[in-house]
Amino acid sequence: RARRVCPSAIWSVTQRKLDQLDSAAVIGDLRVPPGNRLERLAGDRSGQHSIRVNDKYRICFVWTETGPVEVEITDYH
Numbered sequence: 001r002a003r004r005v006c007p008s009a010i011w012s013v014t015q016r017k018l019d020q021l022d023s024a025a026v027i028g029d030l031r032v033p034p035g036n037r038l039e040r041l042a043g044d045r046s047g048q049h050s051i052r053v054n055d056k057y058r059i060c061f062v063w064t065e066t067g068p069v070e071v072e073i074t075d076y077h
Contacts, residue, residue: 005073006057014053014073021051021071027063050076 006014017036024030027049030038036051041060048070050058058076061068 006053010054010057014057014059017051017053017059018071021059021061021068024067 020030020036027038030036030049030051039050041048041050045060048060048062050060052058053073056075058074059071060074060076061071
């Protein structure tokens with residue numbers, strides 16, 4: 001499904017970021033590397049967090065005690 005959302009040119013980066021998200025034990029794990037730019041979102045996306053894939057795409061998710069849920073790759077702008 002993710003391959004339909006983001007361009008093939010950034011698929012390897014997207015897959016690496018999804019692997020990091022899947023491996024995170026606590027949300028703070030996503031602060032490394034700093035390029036993830038972990039953010040708590042507001043407004044319509046209140047309750048969600050995001051990490052950057054690149055300048056245009058983000059992986060948005062809700063963090064729970066068991067890890068990420070409602071994961072989506074989105075054209076953030």
